[in-house]
Amino acid sequence: MDLRELLQHLKVYKAxxxxxxxxxxxxxxxxxxxxxxxxxRMIFVDQSPLQNSTLDGWDSRYCNRGMNSAPAVAAMQMxxxxxxxxxxxxxxxxxxxxxxxxxxxxxVTHAMRDEDxxxxxxxARRGDAEWFGKLMADHTALDWRDSIRSTFGPGSGSFTKxxxxxxxxxxxxxxxxxxTVVDFVNGETEEDSKKLAQGVVIDxxxxxxxxxxxxxxxxxxxxxxxxx
Numbered sequence: 455m456d457l458r459e460l461l462q463h464l465k466v467y468k469a470x471x472x473x474x475x476x477x478x479x480x481x482x483x484x485x486x487x488x489x490x491x492x493x494x495r496m497i498f499v500d501q502s503p504l505q506n507s508t509l510d511g512w513d514s515r516y517c518n519r520g521m522n523s524a525p526a527v528a529a530m531q532m533x534x535x536x537x538x539x540x541x542x543x544x545x546x547x548x549x550x551x552x553x554x555x556x557x558x559x560x561x562v563t564h565a566m567r568d569e570d571x572x573x574x575x576x577x578a579r580r581g582d583a584e585w586f587g588k589l590m591a592d593h594t595a596l597d598w599r600d601s602i603r604s605t606f607g608p609g610s611g612s613f614t615k616x617x618x619x620x621x622x623x624x625x626x627x628x629x630x631x632x633x634t635v636v637d638f639v640n641g642e643t644e645e646d647s648k649k650l651a652q653g654v655v656i657d658x659x660x661x662x663x664x665x666x667x668x669x670x671x672x673x674x675x676x677x678x679x680x681x682x
Contacts (some may be wrong), residue, residue, distance in 0.1 A: 457484055461492050466494070470679060474499035475626070475661065476589075482598045485605040490614040495679060497617045499660050500624050502631030503602055503638070505594040515633040519547070529679050537553075542578035547579045548572060551660030554625030570665075574582070582633040583647035599638060606650065616646070616651035626661045652678075 457480070461469060467490050474482045478501035498614035505518040512597070520526060533541050549552040550570060552560040578586075606612050616639050620632035632653075639651035654674060 458488055459530040466492065466582040468483075470493050470495050470596075472497040472499070472675065473501070474503050474664065476518065476593055477497050477501075479593060479596060482601055482605070485612075486601045490605060490610075490612040495615045497619070497675060497678065498632065499619045499664065500621055500632055500633055502627045503598040503635055504596075506597075508597075515535060515628060516634060518626055519628070520633075521537045521590065521626075522596075526590045527594055530590060531584075534587045536593065538578075538583040539575065541583075543571065545578070546574040549625060551621065551623035551625075551658075551663070551666060554660055557625035591643070602635055602638040608643055612650070614650065615678075615681075617666040617675075618651060618653040619674065620653065620655050621660050621663055622655060622657045622658070624661045629655045635654060 461467075471493055472480075473496070473666065481496055481498070482503070485493075502516055502518065504512055504516070505522055506524075507513050507517040507522045511552055514522075521530065532542060541619040552562045552567075563618060604610055606614065606616060616635070618632055618635045620629040622629050633655065636651040637652040640649045643649050656670070656674070658670050664671040
């Protein structure tokens with residue numbers, strides 16, 4: 455609703471939107487409630503349309519690597535109440551590729567690693583640990599698969615171009631999870647000219663790829679936005 459009111463207040467009728475992680479779910483929710491009419495392009499960064507593992511075949515190939523069930527969320531909530539800094543540090547380790555999927559070629563000094571740790575720990579401490587837990591319980595349980603098909607897919611009336619970015623080095627999702635969004639948007643469309651979604655799988659960063667390699671991330675985004 456905040457986004458809806460902002461667009462109306464500013465009289466913006468051709469918007470561009472970029473969401474990372476939970477930001478993707480916010481955009482999917484907006485589209486479900488208000489359609490995609492105001493948006494010419496949307497970018498979704500490393501978010502699977504369903505975080506939990508389910509019995510319909512949505513398993514470890516697509517779901518969140520760790521936060522994928524009610525027991526996992528309950529365990530995280532307990533940890534947040536007892537040792538929030540441990541959870542915050544663990545989240546940082548999962549979201550940075552050089553921590554979750556390290557490579558010998560990673561040019562990360564001990565100083566840079568310490569700076570990242572201190573920055574994200576400081577940011578997390580600004581929030582309320584209990585409400586972080588409540589937010590994750592809500593976020594992980596929501597299933598956006600059918601919603602994406604209905605609001606972005608063929609027959610929806612949407613003309614919004616979509617770019618999906620996923621990482622082979624994400625500590626949160628296997629790349630195949632976020633990439634399913636491309637299939638949901640394009641449906642059975644075979645002509646490339648009629649496909650509204652495209653996907654890019656990167657390896658130069660993880661869940662927070664825009665933090666680890668902003669130059670590559672900005673180029674990827676701007677190239678998509680600049681296309682006629």
